[in-house]
Every structure is written in C-alpha cells, then in structure tokens.
C-alpha cells in the first residue's frame with residue numbers, strides 16, 4: 001500500500017473535547033510514548049505496578065518537574081492494536097476548563113508528544129488499516145451532522161455499509177477482468193471462465209446499476225446530509241417572528257404589534273423528522289418600506305435563490321391580498337419551483353364556524369396571486385397559542401422531501417465519493433460499449449482496470465498525501 005510511506009510513528013496529542021467550561025475534558029495521546037507518559041504524568045490513587053489495557057484508573061496528573069498535582073483525573077491506556085489508531089493510546093479525563101486542559105496538554109508536549117493536526121487520530125486509524133477512507137469520512141460526517149438521520153447513516157457507513165457495497169462491486173469487476181485476461185492469454189481456448197457475453201451481462205446488469213445507485217444516492221440524500229433552509233416570509237405583522245419563536249421553543253426574535261419590527265434576518269436550527277432544518281425569519285414585505293426595511297427585504301430575495309422552501313404567512317385578521325404579489329415577487333425562485341407552503345396564522349382569532357370558509361378564501365387568493373390554478377394547500381396555525389405546529393412540521397417535511405429521497409438513506413456518499421463513482425461509471429460504460437462492438441479484450445480490460453482504480457480511490461487504497469491532507473484537514477482537532 002502506498003499509504004505505508006505516509007505513516008508517521010511519532011507521538012501525537014490533542015484536547016479531544018470542545019473548548020469551554022464543562023463537566024469533563026479529555027486529553028488524548030497516541031503513539032509509542034503513550035505508555036511512558038502514563039507512568040510519568042499520572043499518579044494513581046492506589047499502588048499500580050503494571051497498568052492494564054482498557055482499564056480506568058483514578059488518580060492525579062502531576063507535574064514531574066516540581067511534583068505539583070495538576071488535577072484529579074481518570075486515566076485509560078488502550079494498548080495497540082486495540083485502540084482507535086491501532087497505536088498505544090492514553091486518554092486523560094480531567095475537569096473541563098480551557099486553562100486546565102491546556103496545562104495538561106502542555107505537560108504531555110513537554111514529555112515528547114507533538115500537537116496533533118486536525119483529523120490526525122482518524123488519519124492514523126486509516127493509515128494503520130483499521131478503517132478505510134469511506135469510514136474515515138463517515139467519522140467526519142458523524143461529528144458534524146446535525147440531523148439524527150444523517151448521523152445514523154454515517155454510523156452505518158462507519159460500520160462498513162458503504163465499504164461492503166464497494167467490495168461487492170469490486171469483486172464483480174475482478175471476475176470480469178479474470179475472464180478477459182484468460183481470453184487475452186489463451187485466445188484459442190474455448191470455454192473460458194465467463195464468455196464475453198456473460199462479461200457484458202455482468203457489467204450491464206450488476207456493476208453499472210450498482211455504481212449508478214451509489215451516484216444517485218448522493219443526490220437523493222442531499223437534503224438529509226446538508227439539511228434544508230426554510231424562509232418565513234409575508235407582509236409585516238402577520239406573525240413571522242412569532243412562528244420562528246414557536247418552532248424553536250425560544251424567544252429568538254422580537255415580537256411586537258408594530259409592523260416592521262424585524263428588519264434583519266434571524267436564523268435558528270431545528271430538526272424535523274430527523275432532518276436538520278435552518279429556519280430564517282425575515283423582514284415583512286410591503287410596498288414603500290423605509291430604507292432599512294428595504295435592505296431587509298432585499299436580503300429575502302437573495303436568500304430565496306438558495307433556500308429549499310418558503311412558508312408564506314397570511315394573517316387571519318386581514319386576508320386581503322393587496323400586497324401578496326410583492327411577497328411572491330421576492331421569493332420568485334421558490335415560487336417557480338412550487339417550493340412554497342401557504343400558512344394561515346392567528347386562527348385563534350377566527351370563529352370556528354368561519355374557519356373552513358376562510359381557508360377556502362385564502363387558498364383561492366393565494367392561487368390568484370401566484371397565477372396558478374392548482375389546488376393549494378393552506379395550513380391553519382396559531383403561532384401565539386402554538387396550535388397547528390405539528391401539522392405544519394409534517395407538511396414541511398413532505399414538501400422538502402418531495403424532490404428527494406422519501407426514506408432516510410442507507411448511505412450518504414460525500415461529493416468526493418460521488419465523483420469517484422462517476423469516473424468508475426464512465427470507465428464501465430466504455431468497457432461495455434467496447435465489448436458490444438467486439439473490440440479487443442485488451443482494451444476492455446484496460447477500462448475495467450480503470451474502473452477498479454476509481455473504486456480504490458473511493459475507499460482510499462493508494463490514496464495520495466494531497467488527497468488525505470484535503471480530507472483530514474476538514475476534521476476538528478482531537479479527532
């Protein structure tokens with residue numbers, strides 16, 4: 001493996017927990033000095049001749065220079081190869097606090113460790129063969145994903161779901177390759193392992209669909225991986241900020257009866273059915289705004305270009321549609337994609353018997369304003385009382401997933417993995433078309449070998465230092 005050359009064997013260390021005050025902080029050390037550091041820096045509460053691997057020991061970190069006790073800690077040694085990096089690993093669990101963690105890290109560095117680069121522990125796990133690159137990328141996904149579904153898919157990927165798919169695909173291609181090689185070496189032989197027709201069948205019916213499925217799952221899972229952005233838009237005073245606050249169960253935005261209260265955008269993150277959703281409250285849209293409101297309204301237009309969905313809020317106490325055209329004009333890119341949900345707010349002020357009629361009226365007006373004659377869905381809510389919100393969440397999920405994968409995905413390929421799969425697909429398509437036109441088996445074999453090469457790139461066999469650098473630099477320190 002070319003990656004052997006990339007392996008370092010010095011000892012690295014980092015603070016593995018987020019910075020800031022907290023309950024527990026961890027300093028992590030990996031490499032040949034981990035065991036010596038345990039002996040030098042850790043003073044166990046009870047006499048300890050030979051520390052065992054994977055045991056938690058209680059005691060103190062002490063500075064060997066002056067014998068000063070630094071903190072009361074729990075220490076674990078995880079000896080190679082049974083550790084995250086497959087090297088000797090020492091973890092010191094201390095009280096959390098930036099100054100204390102830095103002091104312990106400094107002691108470790110003073111005793112021969114080097115500060116780890118971002119992702120270097122996971123990089124060592126990869127270089128030492130514990131995980132492949134698809135799994136390393138799953139670790140990154142796990143530590144950064146906000147949605148529960150993305151995290152679950154990443155965990156599956158870490159346990160090898162993607163790697164198994166790739167291994168099966170590679171196996172299929174190796175069988176095809178073996179058959180072609182027999183045909184190359186013994187052209188006069190009849191009855192090779194597989195006939196050319198069988199190889200073609202394998203490429204078309206097994207390999208190509210599998211690789212296409214992998215490419216497709218990138219697009220299908222985009223919303224689960226990257227999350228969605230939902231804009232709350234409408235005229236001033238319709239209750240946009242109240243809805244934001246209700247969705248996040250917090251007083252994030254100022255609410256007041258004065259129209260034009262919100263002038264800038266206010267963002268908050270929630271999850272809906274396991275999907276990470278960023279909700280953005282915006283300035284009320286009206287004609288003739290003051291200059292500051294106008295800036296806020298301009299922002300709505302810019303956000304609409306990349307948002308996934310708009311909640312178009314109507315006010316049940318005034319359903320005249322005089323200014324709704326202006327609202328729609330600002331979110332035109334979303335209107336074009338029909339990525340809008342009509343929401344009727346303040347229904348707590350509507351008499352029950354008038355409700356159905358009012359909903360019908362709003363639907364008709366929304367259609368007219370949007371210039372469409374489809375059936376429009378309108379969700380009645382009261383942001384103030386918190387009613388109708390679960391129906392609204394369901395409708396949002398339905399709308400967000402209408403152009404995407406309805407079911408949570410099994411695997412979440414990254415962009416890099418998708419590009420490798422696309423190159424593999426191109427090589428396989430070439431191989432299949434060569435076989436069909438009866439080009440020489442040599443040419444087909446070259447294409448299949450290329451295809452295998454792209455799969456190896458995907459799982460990180462023969463990965464270059466540049467590629468690894470690019471991937472692992474996205475990790476946080478201490479991972």
Ligand SMILES: Nc1nc2c(ncn2[C@@H]2O[C@H](COP(=O)(O)OP(=O)(O)OP(=O)(O)O)[C@@H](O)[C@H]2O)c(=O)[nH]1
Pocket residue numbers: 235236237238239240241242243254255256257258259260261262263282283284285345346347348349381382383384385
């Ligand atoms: N009764 C009732 N009042 C509501 C409801 N939602 C909002 N309000 C009231 O409507 C007024 C305006 O609410 P906001 O949430 O500030 O409205 P907004 O759309 O953000 O307004 P701007 O930021 O000015 O565009 C406030 O007095 C709210 O208390 C609701 O569901 N029922």
Ligand SMILES: [Mg+2]
Pocket residue numbers: 240241242253254255261262281282284
């Ligand atoms: Mg507001």
